[in-house]
Amino acid sequence: MKDFVAERAKVLTPSLTLAVDAKAKAMKAAGEDVCGFGAGEPDFDTPQHIKDAAVAALAKGMTKYTPSSGTPELRQAIAEKLGRENGIQYKAGQVIVSCGGKHSCFNVVFATCNPGDEVIIPAPYWLSYPEMVKMAGAKPVIIPTSDASEFKITPEQLRAAITPRTKLFILNSPSNPTGSLYTRAELEALGRVCIEKGVLVLSDEIYEKLVYDGAQHHSLASSGKEFYDITVTVIGFSKAYSMTGWRLGYLAAPEPIAKAIDAIQSHSTSNPTSFAQAGAVAALQGPQDHLKAWLAEYTKRRAYMFQRLNAIPGVSCVNAKGAFYLMPNISKVGLAPMEFSKQLLDEEKVAVVPGEAFGTDKHMRLSYASSMANIEKGLDRIERFCRKRAR
Ligand SMILES: *Cc1c(COP(=O)(O)O)cnc(C)c1O
16 A cells, blocks of 8 residues: 655654553453553542533533634733743733643744754653654754753753754753752753753743642743743643643743744644633632642652652662652663563553653653552552562
């Protein structure tokens, strides 16, 4: 048969996280007792008042197209939120609501990267970034990091990676998969390199609300006009409001970039779902007290997991400051992460995501967005698995 598939689709790597998840789900469906650490979404339900607002909008007949960049109410609510909480002044017209933060990131890459442009991505990275870059015909340039730097890059590393072809730097703090968080000073030091070199920053701040131990999340664009002018801020509703299935995220950008993205979106997805946007307005303007309970729960699980992992022979783990993942180093166990995760699933029925998915051959990602019972049982099994291999 004739090959109809485009080059841009052929360069894609299928999502490894989804593959592990699919196998674990199939085993579960077959009645096996699987402990899953693969979850990339909160295990809490969407707060009730948010659901109610969407249901009310649906009942009132909010079932038609909205403006492509989102309803005026939601864009205004987002602009106000960014001013109030993040210290960044955007007009509603600079805010674009998309079908998830992932779609927002995709739009930024598509609106700014020409074929042949280079995009700098620190590893371990969120696995969709390099794929989006490749789809745009641009080239991912990976900066590796290690446990020793808490998976953070230095301004010197960033400077060394920049070439005349560099268009974009993708920064994700707090990070999926590492949980690392840049301080304000660290972010500004990276931002200054980008200002000097004329590099745009995609600042993915989707985990802004999930930070621990009194740490502070900081938005790069709030650091002053030079920073603001080179930054696109991406946030969303999936992580802070447990709205992953609603498919709603947003970005705020300097006007020419926002305009370009609006044009792209208007010809691809049109608008994000109408009544879901009404729920999002309620999310931003309603009570935020669910977060306190969620953070308390994540804090407890993270502490437990951190302590258990570091007690396992051959395993060491940097503590995360944000998001809901830990990324233990398993290089001393003597198996590459992919092999480790395959054997672990077969032998102990524990699902983890191997580091290769995120650009590291020394780590695996464990999500603590699951029950304490699951975490306890899973860690018992991981410990048994590793002890059998300890020399
Ligand atoms: C979850 C996530 C997103 C966005 O998720 P959506 O459900 O598309 O809003 C963006 N970036 C990172 C790093 C994430 O983990």
